[in-house]
Amino acid sequence: MKAPVLMIALVAALAASSPARAQSSRERAPQQPERETAPELHAAIRDAYLQEFRTQLALTDEKQRDVEPLLVEMLALQRDTTRHARELRQRVMNVAEAGGTDADATAAVEALLENEMDAAHRVQASRERISSKLTPRQAALAATFEGPFRQRMRALAAGRAPDAPPGGDAAPGRTAPPSRRGMSDERADEMRDTLRLVFAHEARTSLGLDDAETLALLPRIDTLLAARQNALRARRQSQDELRRLADDASATDTALRSALDAARKSEASSLDALIAARRGLVRGISGLDAAKLTAVDLRMQQEAGHRLGDRMRQGGPRDGERGDQGDRPMGPWRRQGSERR
Amino acid sequence: MTCDDFDRLMADALEQDAPLPKELRAHVAGCAACRATLEALELIREMEQATTPERDEQAWAGFTSTLDARLRKPVASTWGRRALLLSAAATLLVALVIGLLHEGPTAATPPVALSDVPAASVERALVDAGFEDEGAEDATDAGLALASTSSASAWEDPVDSLARELAEDLDEQDQRALAARIAEAFPG
Numbered sequence: 001m002k003a004p005v006l007m008i009a010l011v012a013a014l015a016a017s018s019p020a021r022a023q024s025s026r027e028r029a030p031q032q033p034e035r036e037t038a039p040e041l042h043a044a045i046r047d048a049y050l051q052e053f054r055t056q057l058a059l060t061d062e063k064q065r066d067v068e069p070l071l072v073e074m075l076a077l078q079r080d081t082t083r084h085a086r087e088l089r090q091r092v093m094n095v096a097e098a099g100g101t102d103a104d105a106t107a108a109v110e111a112l113l114e115n116e117m118d119a120a121h122r123v124q125a126s127r128e129r130i131s132s133k134l135t136p137r138q139a140a141l142a143a144t145f146e147g148p149f150r151q152r153m154r155a156l157a158a159g160r161a162p163d164a165p166p167g168g169d170a171a172p173g174r175t176a177p178p179s180r181r182g183m184s185d186e187r188a189d190e191m192r193d194t195l196r197l198v199f200a201h202e203a204r205t206s207l208g209l210d211d212a213e214t215l216a217l218l219p220r221i222d223t224l225l226a227a228r229q230n231a232l233r234a235r236r237q238s239q240d241e242l243r244r245l246a247d248d249a250s251a252t253d254t255a256l257r258s259a260l261d262a263a264r265k266s267e268a269s270s271l272d273a274l275i276a277a278r279r280g281l282v283r284g285i286s287g288l289d290a291a292k293l294t295a296v297d298l299r300m301q302q303e304a305g306h307r308l309g310d311r312m313r314q315g316g317p318r319d320g321e322r323g324d325q326g327d328r329p330m331g332p333w334r335r336q337g338s339e340r341r
Numbered sequence: 342m343t344c345d346d347f348d349r350l351m352a353d354a355l356e357q358d359a360p361l362p363k364e365l366r367a368h369v370a371g372c373a374a375c376r377a378t379l380e381a382l383e384l385i386r387e388m389e390q391a392t393t394p395e396r397d398e399q400a401w402a403g404f405t406s407t408l409d410a411r412l413r414k415p416v417a418s419t420w421g422r423r424a425l426l427l428s429a430a431a432t433l434l435v436a437l438v439i440g441l442l443h444e445g446p447t448a449a450t451p452p453v454a455l456s457d458v459p460a461a462s463v464e465r466a467l468v469d470a471g472f473e474d475e476g477a478e479d480a481t482d483a484g485l486a487l488a489s490t491s492s493a494s495a496w497e498d499p500v501d502s503l504a505r506e507l508a509e510d511l512d513e514q515d516q517r518a519l520a521a522r523i524a525e526a527f528p529g
Contacts, residue, residue: 037504038516041523045507046500048527078498085493120495146499156522157507191484197381212352215382228490235494267495274492304488309506311482 046075049149056145057138067133074126081119088112089298096206096295099288106287109294113275120271124264136256140246143263144239154312192229196221202296207289220281224297227277231270238263342368347375 053071054064091108094100131139199221204214241259245251281297282290342350347368354361361369361379369376493502508516 037501037508038513038520040520041508041516042500042504044520044523044527045504047529048523049500051527051529075498075500078496079501081496082493082498082501085496116492116496120492123496150499150503152526153503153507153523156526157519192487193377193381195484195488200381211382215348215352215378218378218381225487228487232486232490271492271495274490301489301491304485306509308482308485308489309509311485 045153048153049075052145052149052152053142057134057141059138063133067130070126070130070133074123074130077126078123081115081123085112085115085119088115092291092298093295095288096291100291102287104287105291109282109287109290112294113278117271117275124268131260136253136260137246137251139260140242140256143260144243144246147239192225196225199225199296199300202300203293206292206296220277220283224277224281227270227273231274234266234270238266344368344372344375347372348378351379 050068050071053059054068059067088108088111092105092112095105095108130142134142196218200214200218203209203217203221207213209217238259242256242263245256245259278294278297282293285293342364347365350362350365354365369379507519511519
């Protein structure tokens with residue numbers, strides 16, 4: 001019993017005496033810009049991406065001449081929006097860490113959310129321009145090729161053959177679709193509860209919330225996690241359906257168009273819900289607290305993404321992809337609020 | 342009493358640091374949602390206390406013996422779930438202390454990154470939450486996926502995000518070598 005007591009006491013003393021809080025070598029300080037990647041790596045991935053797009057969609061030379069400039073244009077737009085979003089995230093982090101006026105903090109959080117919505121609409125418009133040049137089947141392939149492409153890249157990075165399928169039975173050049181190892185409702189609930197409590201604990205610590213304030217925050221965290229879980233599930237379902245139809249030679253153009261339309265609507269709806277939940281998280285609190293709370297959310301999101309990427313690289317070409325692409329198996333969301341009386 | 346009444350009255354009770362009034366206890370007894378909320382709040386308070394320096398050694402001993410007792414409970418029970426979180430908190434503390442012992446505290450370079458706590462606690466808590474089941478890896482991945490979900494997939498640069506992911510832990514020379522392997526695999 002002595003050892004844990006000593007450990008906890010040491011940590012407590014450390015917490016009290018180290019306000020500066022260094023970063024471990026593995027982690028980046030939130031206020032530091034992310035490290036740039038080697039230009040050669042970026043260029044190689046970009047070229048491979050364009051080639052994979054051509055190959056998977058089986059574009060003719062003529063079609064390629066039509067479509068590739070639009071694809072290049074979309075990648076440039078996405079690069080700009082990503083950089084801008086990173087700057088805005090940094091601004092929120094800086095206000096949360098270093099302080100500032102409430103007005104500055106409110107503006108930083110609002111700019112971040114506004115930009116995400118705006119960026120999504122502009123990139124969607126760019127996607128539509130590309131889709132308009134493609135057959136419905138090609139458009140479905142365009143909407144789903146990124147996941148398998150990522151797995152091929154991870155396999156290369158891990159020193160495996162890029163065509164090695166996770167399931168072992170994919171056609172050459174294609175990776176197998178994700179398997180469905182289901183998760184029980186209870187497990188999904190436990191997982192969500194764990195995240196909920198960790199989020200609440202971090203928010204409590206970061207903002208110095210008392211019990212009543214923490215209690216008031218819990219339903220907002222629930223709403224945010226519900227929006228995330230719904231978005232993940234919706235994306236996974238859309239991707240599965242599009243992939244299934246694209247691989248089904250008997251699928252009609254009408255069915256493919258209908259699935260593409262449903263995927264677009266689902267994506268738009270998820271985006272609205274995600275942004276609304278993030279606005280809801282900070283509604284009615286001071287600008288500085290809003291920035292701190294948003295910073296907690298961003299930091300958890302970013303680090304969870306890093307760790308998911310680590311696990312996928314270390315575990316080989318697993319079936320699934322990045323968290324925000326949403327094709328991991330998830331149980332249905334059972335909102336606590338729905339059981340309330 | 343409705344759940345909204347419960348929220349309001351409980352907030353008042355907590356503000357006054359008073360015991361839970363009889364009517365609230367009655368509501369909690371019959372309402373799983375509010376009971377879960379109350380338990381969540383209690384657990385958050387415990388997690389917070391675990392990193393609060395003012396507690397004396399006797400209090401810490403009480404905390405750790407409670408923790409030990411809870412860790413021995415079955416996973417599926419309510420207490421089991423709470424124990425998982427406490428386990429996560431304990432693991433986190435261990436990780437922090439290991440960092441402390443490894444790097445050694447100095448005034449110029451504080452030994453561990455307390456601001457890393459969210460990252461460590463997210464993954465650790467998820468790993469712990471799945472440690473007894475076959476699908477532990479899936480649960481952790483799914484949890485990390487949920488925690489990392491954002492609107493970014495609607496606008497993010499796929500090339501840039503992939504480059505960043507693959508370049509993690511690679512120095513510039515290794516990144517160039519990986520670029521060469523990719524170019525070889527996709528000769529264009």
